[in-house]
Amino acid sequence: MCELLAMSANTPTDLCFSFTGLTRRGGATGPHRDGWGVAFYEGKGVRVFLESGASASSRIAEVVQTHPIKSEVAVCHIRQANVGEVCLANTHPFVRELWGQYWTFAHNGQLQGFRPSPGFYQPVGDTDSEALFCDLLNRIRSDSDPGISRQALTDRLVTYATEYAHRGVFNLLLSNGDWLFTFCTTRMASITRRAPFGPARLKDADVTVDFESETTPNDIVSVIVTEPLTTDEQWDIYAPGEWRLWFKGEVVQSGCESVPARSHPHPSV
Known part of the structure; x- marks a missing residue:
């Protein structure tokens, strides 16, 4: 299976610690060697x-691990290929422009044989992941407008995501740089770090960080992943069908939809 990682924070924050743990799963402690990507909003x-x-x-991933790129929203993905060849065009996250914003999408799962309806985005x-992204944006572009409220847009995202989840495994990260929408059908976990901060150790690398020395008392930083990255923190595990909308590190909307019980296929896009 591929793995996801995202961050939502109330202040520009680097992802070096979590990204270091994720990248080790891309061919060292895990089998996800078929591509990786990360998007930082600035x-x-x-x-x-x-x-x-x-x-x-990857030398490029090493640079990202050691160069603190500050962002309030970040979306990451490591890939174990199933649908589509191993190439740059098939590497997540995918990015498209809608309403003067860059929308970023990463998907974990498989909807075998999925074909998007004809539309502006192709x-x-x-x-199947990129096809899903294009289909999702075409539906938003057709059914909504730039003036739609965040709550109304979230309601539509939940409806679309639930429909996709009835067709296969659909674990989703989606952001426009302002909010971060997450949807789980099989596996997803999150942690919100706020004062008082403490230390944390990665599962996949001999790396420990003391967040107290890296933050201010007002910082709120949430990390969302497929599998927990640390050994000494309490992660919040999503239920199948659970979705959350994150804004500046906090959950501002959430719910849980009825989705078919599924086991995650071992290979994944």
């Missing part, structure tokens, strides 16, 4: 790093 812009090789041995690669 104002209205988005800085994206993508490679079609293993993150554990896939460049040949993964």
Whole structure:
């Protein structure tokens, strides 16, 4: 299976610690060697790093691990290929513009044989994940407008995501740089770090950080992952069908939909 990682924070924060743990699973402690990517929002812009090789041995991933890129929202993915060849065009996260914003999408799961309805957005690669992203944006573009409220848009995202989840495994990260929408059908976990901060140790690397020395008392930083990254913290595990909308590190909307019980396929896009 592939793995997801995202961050929502109330202040520009680097992802070096969590990203280091995730990249080790891309070909070292895990089998996800078929590509990796990370998108950092900076104002209205988005800085994206993508490679079609293993993150554990990537010099570019090493630079990202050691260079503190500050962002309030970040979206990451490591891939174990199932649908689509191993190439840059099939590497998550995918990015498209809608309503003058960059929307970023990463997916964990499989909807075999999925084809998007014709519309403005079309896939460049040949993964079901990118096809899903294009289909989702085409539906939003058709059914909504830039003036839609955040709550109303979230309601529509939940409806669409639930429909996709009835067709296969659909674990989702989606952001426009302002909010972060997450939807779980099989596995997802989160942790929110706030004062008083303490230390944490990665599962996949001999790395410990003392968050108290890296933060201020007002900081709120939430991390969302497929599998918990640390050994000494209490992670909050999503239920199947659970969704959450994150804004500046906090959950501002949430719910749980009825979705079919599924086991996650071992290979994944």
